[in-house]
Amino acid sequence: MMKKNYITAFDGLRAVGVLAVIAYHLYPQTVQGGYLGVVLFFVLSGYLITDLLSREYRKNQTIDLKGFYLRRFKRLMPLLVTVFLVTSLYLTAFQPNMLNQMRMSFVSALLSFYNWWQIAKGGSYFANLMAEAPFKHVYSLAIEAQFYMIWPVILLLAFKLIKRRSLLIFSLLLISILSGLEMALLYQPGQDPTRVYYGTDTRLFSLLIGASAALAFPSQDQRLAKLVRARQKGLNRLFLLAMLLMLASLIYLSGQSDVIYRGGMFSFSLLSALLIVLSTQANLYLTRFLSNPLFRYLGERSYGLYLWQMPVFTLFELKFPGATGSWLVLLELILLLGLTEIFYRLVEKPARSVKWQSFKEKGRVFFATPATIGKAVGISSFYTLAFIGIFAMIGIFQAPDLSYAQETIAAQLSQNQTKEKLGQASMSQETIETLSQQYEVSSQVFVQEEPIAIVGDSMIAMTYDHLRQAFPTAYIDGIIGRSGEHGVPMLEETLAQIPDAKKVVISLGINTDGPVILNRNTIDQMMSVLADKEVYWMTINLSQSQYTWTDQVNAELQAASQTYDNFHLIDWYQATIGQESAYLAEDMTHPNQAGQVLYTKMILEALAQ
Known part of the structure; x- marks a missing residue:
């Protein structure tokens, strides 16, 4: 009309x-x-x-x-x-x-x-x-x-x-x-x-x-x-x-x-x-x-x-x-x-x-x-x-302007997510000793006899350089914006690239699918793909950011750890809560340099247990 x-x-x-x-x-x-x-x-x-x-x-x-x-x-x-x-x-x-x-x-x-x-x-x-x-x-x-x-x-x-x-x-x-x-x-x-x-x-x-x-x-x-x-x-x-x-x-x-x-x-x-x-x-x-x-x-x-x-x-x-x-x-x-x-x-x-x-x-x-x-x-x-x-x-x-700091974060993330996923280098004994001092861990944690995959969201991308240093032969894949809905395709791609991986480290949960946070159904689907793997999942800490789903995501991960024998939590939340200014970048989401060292150390120690 x-x-x-x-x-x-x-x-x-x-x-x-x-x-x-x-x-x-x-x-x-x-x-x-x-x-x-x-x-x-x-x-x-x-x-x-x-x-x-x-x-x-x-x-x-x-x-x-x-x-x-x-x-x-x-x-x-x-x-x-x-x-x-x-x-x-x-x-x-x-x-x-x-x-x-x-x-x-x-x-x-x-x-x-x-x-x-x-x-x-x-x-x-x-x-x-x-x-x-x-x-x-x-x-x-x-x-x-x-x-x-x-x-x-x-x-x-x-x-x-x-x-x-x-x-x-x-x-x-x-x-x-x-x-x-x-x-x-x-x-x-x-x-x-x-x-x-x-x-x-x-x-x-x-x-x-x-x-x-x-x-x-x-x-x-x-x-x-x-x-x-x-x-x-x-x-x-x-x-x-x-x-x-x-x-x-x-x-x-x-x-x-x-x-x-x-x-x-x-x-x-x-x-x-x-x-x-x-x-x-x-x-x-x-x-x-x-x-x-x-x-x-x-x-x-x-x-x-x-x-x-x-x-x-x-x-x-x-x-x-x-x-x-x-x-x-x-x-x-x-x-x-x-x-x-x-x-x-x-x-x-x-x-x-x-x-x-x-x-x-x-x-x-x-x-x-x-x-x-x-x-x-x-x-x-x-x-x-x-x-x-x-x-x-x-x-x-009068609002704070953290544009320069956040532009730096964004640039680092964009650069890191394009880096080589599958490493090939090995470490000399001298390098191991240096890294054990840097991460304050025993040199024994660098003995990695089994293939390892470390995958997930921008937390992995932000920490890529430290992870690659500590895990030179691992498959490392961190992408900006990854959320639960990308979990199964991410794992299928990972296992296609490194099928003999016995241990898989995952960081997902800081991003949402619209209003839908990481939920148990998504976790169950991902665990079915990783049924024969040892899974190590990082908890999240967004408590000082503008996002509010920290407790919900961590509760889902905690419940999953009690359901699956091969599911192990790496508690990033507990390690950083109350110390966000020391370990998190200006966006109060991603790890700063000290946080990246801690993040890598926690993964090293968890995989060595």
Whole structure:
């Protein structure tokens, strides 16, 4: 359906996209492809912006760039700033250890380079390394904002210089293919894919596919309308098939699959473009379904739902660590919807409609005159929010900035996880004596007659140099962001490389699969793979970090050690609790130099027993 030039079915697609992303963050094991909702948003943004600018150019033979940028600013920035301020105020009052790097997160989001900042400092979208969990989803807004900055200018020049529309469409599709190829080439299986996931260049194809679709099939295209009248039954079937394929992708296409970065995301963008084009036709059945009141309601608030979801889910998890009950999920969703609705009426909707000339002339502020509340209440709301905003800004700009230290940590992790996994060197007696003094252990612990594997997450990666020094012939494999869901594939790869390993050291538990921490089911699956091995598992200590699942993970590991005769705990938690400043790096997660020595010493002593 269309209301003037407004296509209500697009609200339905927005609802599908934001619901997929929310479901992915709540149930990552069930809705494995929910992150693709962001791809749908990209394609839809490319289509809408290009369609809007094309109609403006056809009408006026030019594009009002100033007006476009002002509309985008009013649409995106007021709510984005509000989410940062409200979340920062909460953190300042109740969770100050989460404020690390808030200043740079805020500035980079406001200036729309958050994704490149993360790439430059080695941040990982897939690892809980930095204290940016409430805002790491704003990378997508940065990519869109960068597109909005340059696309109107490029499109205006293209309209003036390229007379054949087909040539422009072909050029955009060619650039889209090159962007998709870049993603495929830069992606390295088994490595953290954050560079290709965050990069504007490697995600550009989704936006340009949407733009190409808008140029080929504009929203008011009479040719397509005639085709629908002539082939309505067939197009209804095509629409249904495309929607079913999208839903299947949102459920089953895991972000850990190689195929996603080697054509899968590109293909999903094409599928999204097909659905968008078909949604412009009011006579199709699914167009009417996508225009239902519930989807329209959610679609109109999809921006707010997307922005609020990560702060709500992250802070809720901190308040109720390990809680997975359905009533708690319902409470999260109610809180998310409530915040979205409140600030939709107080900020988002008024900001879109405010006339900035009126603001300059009459001294009005959009908070003061929302259409849905009285003037006196509106003015009071404005001053209350302004007062709150001041305190939130104080929290942001007084937050500790450990960027240099954490960039160093990230760089070390990235470097170490690419080092040789299988060692070959042997140790001389002189070297053994030197190492026994360095690690304060008996020289006998270096007598390693059986093959050893040491595998896991970034704790292993951080300690790689010391581990390689102490275990020169061991198989050592530590990867940033590894969590329980990667455990079985990790072990299968390990045993394929070193099948005769008798002892396996594991470090998993500092990362989560969305809200799911390392659990007994995962441990049991991994132990079934290692049934004939001696397993040594490191406990975790995140007690001084922003993450709260230390006790839950360690309890699971303790229970497993009492169930399996071949399961042995190496108690990193007990060795470092209360001494985090001495043994942990600035992120209060990974070991510093002294911690790496202790970490290695504990493994040496455990394997020697």
